[in-house]
Amino acid sequence: MSRLRGFAVFWWRFVAGDDWRVAAGIVVALALTGLLAHHGHNAWWLMPLAVALLLATALRRAARAARSGSEGAEPDRRAEAGGAVEAAQGSAEVGPAAHPVGSRGDVEQ
Numbered sequence: 001m002s003r004l005r006g007f008a009v010f011w012w013r014f015v016a017g018d019d020w021r022v023a024a025g026i027v028v029a030l031a032l033t034g035l036l037a038h039h040g041h042n043a044w045w046l047m048p049l050a051v052a053l054l055l056a057t058a059l060r061r062a063a064r065a066a067r068s069g070s071e072g073a074e075p076d077r078r079a080e081a082g083g084a085v086e087a088a089q090g091s092a093e094v095g096p097a098a099h100p101v102g103s104r105g106d107v108e109q
Contacts, residue, residue, distance in 0.1 A: 019061075025054040 016023040029050030036043035 019058050022054050022058050025050060025057075029054075 029047055033043045033046045036046065
């Protein structure tokens with residue numbers, strides 16, 4: 001049963017990701033597009049509009065959470081999933097300073 005649960009959790013996290021509201025909005029937009037197309041209406045415009053609106057809403061929500069010091073923001077689910085190391089590494093410095101020349105095995109001097 002744990003494999004089935006793991007499979008379901010993987011797909012939930014893959015589809016819903018960080019914001020289940022965006023995934024639900026896309027599902028609703030797909031259903032409306034299909035319904036309009038089924039009834040003979042030209043519905044090509046609905047998906048781009050829905051994606052733009054959902055993106056704007058998600059960005060506004062994330063910006064508001066960042067301004068308020070992350071109060072009310074959703075917790076980092078990577079740590080909940082047993083990925084505490086990945087969550088901790090997410091805040092680590094990335095870039096040239098993190099990997100000076102010669103510190104990695106693939107860089108020869």
